[in-house]
Amino acid sequence: MGRALAAAGALSPDLARAFAAVPRSAFLPELIWPFDMAAGRSVPVSKADAPERWHAYADDADVPIVTQWDDGEHTGPEPGEVPTSSASMPSVVFRMLQDLDLRPGHKALEIGTATGWNAALMAHRAGPGNVVTVEVDAAVAATARATVEQLGLPVRVVHGDGSHGYPEAAPYDRIIATCGLRAIPYAWVEQCRPGGVIVAPWGTHYGNGDAVARLVVGSDGRSACGRFTGPVEFMKLRAQRAAHPVHSAYVTGSVADGDETSTTVTEAEFVGDAFAPQRFVLGLRVPRCRQVVAEKRDGGRPVWLYGADDRSWACVWFRDGEAARVWQSGPRRLWDEAAAAYRWWEKNGRPGPERFGLSVTAAGQAVWLDEPVNCWNV
The missing domain is CATH 3.30.160 (Double Stranded RNA Binding Domain)
Structure with missing residues (x-):
């Protein structure tokens, strides 16, 4: 997996050390639902019943793995209706961490703890006591907290609504979201230092697809602006979920x-x-x-x-x-x-997400093509 990610340009040398030290399998539950590329759907895999298959998905497969369905209401081994927590594809995880450009000593906030693996990778890079992660689901937060404590990792896991950030530990040098957004909360801009970076999957109500926005907070600390780096798809921030049209x-x-x-x-x-x-x-x-x-x-x-x-x-x-x-x-x-x-x-030449950018102020957000002057509100 590490060699494949490095060959694809997703795993830089500085993050390779975190990848080697913090295995994804240590954060996954006994029953997982990895996405089977051949079948085109999530499939149940039990560590007790099929340990080799479980480890093949956990350690070697670049696929997303669902760890919760239907906000925890689902029971049984078969997939539920709606996936609501997961371990993302490793290639997506490390590309977003490259966008984040986390350095040793940086204070970082993560929105969407899930299994805790991403926060642990960040802590390995930033150093002890520098990473706070916020999870809206109480059960998911408790499981992640127990995991990082058992592994002795220096990560602070907070149960709360990540759309408000976590002002108690602000300001941050870096903020990253591992859930899809339809609007960047202005609280994140306020809690990030001038020159700090915010990385988040962002999209519109049109569909489930997102693109990773990499925003830099302005020198006055009152706005953030930056480009999209590539397409992704994430489960949506619960505070911004849109109801399916009837x-x-x-x-x-x-x-x-x-x-x-x-x-x-x-x-x-x-x-x-x-x-x-x-x-x-x-x-x-x-x-x-x-x-x-x-x-x-x-x-x-x-x-x-x-x-x-x-x-x-x-x-x-x-x-x-x-x-x-x-x-x-x-x-x-x-x-x-x-x-x-x-x-x-x-x-306009059939532009992809990389030609667009996003600007966020207290008044709202605007997207633009090529340059911020070519903008419109969204």
């Missing part, structure tokens, strides 16, 4: 009741794969909108858009070999907005 609340009759048009934009162009850059960009350009991509059947796939502030909706029906049909209804013309956003993306 279809029947939007479409009360037939989809044919909406205004019908068509489009030459294809399914591949508009949807792409899970980390397609257009999904990220459409979320930036079509605010307060949720996209839901249905399963493809018999050569057809509906893609739905739901407004977050009203009952506006749109449906694009892609069918192989045919122009897509479009229906939309409500005060917002969501498909028109999405089509305009897609054309904007094409006009």
Whole structure:
């Protein structure tokens, strides 16, 4: 694993020492649900029943491992409905730590303790007593605290709402979130030193995808600004979870009741794969909108858009070999907005997340393309 991560550029020499000293397997429970790439889903693996397979996932597989389902309400070995705590892919963990640029002696705050592995890696790098990690789930926090105490690691585990940061130990040189955000809490800017770094997965309501934002706090300590470094997907900060749209609340009759048009934009162009850059960009350009991509059947796939502030909706029906049909209804013309956003993306050279940046002030947040002057509020 270490050699593979280093070859992929995810494991720098300074972090390699932490990787060797702090094994992920020491922080995982007896029953885990790693993501099986071949099956395309999370599968249960018990250390007692299949120790070799358990260690293969824990020590050697670059896959995310779910450690809690349904906010702890789930029981039994089979996967639950919604994953709510996990050990992230090692490649993602170390790329984000590289973005953080944690140095010996830095004071650091982590939001989202989960197993405690990431905080332990940070403590190995920053030194004893310099890392505080905040976990919103009491049971998860207690388990992580017991683990770091048993291993004798100098990490302070706090049970609390990470959206408020942890002012008791501020100011920090570095702040990192291991959960997806839709808005960077301004409390984090206030609790980070001027020149300090905030690293967090950030995205929009459009979908579950995120991009890692690397922000630097300004010299006056009142703002933070920086670029996105690459696409990721994280479980969302519980204070910022968005409810899944209830279809029947939007479409009360037939989809044919909406205004019908068509489009030459294809399914591949508009949807792409899970980390397609257009999904990220459409979320930036079509605010307060949720996209839901249905399963493809018999050569057809509906893609739905739901407004977050009203009952506006749109449906694009892609069918192989045919122009897509479009229906939309409500005060917002969501498909028109999405089509305009897609054309904007094409006009600007189909940029990925790395060409965008994020600025955060007490008044809110804005994204920008290439330079902060090319900004709009989100």
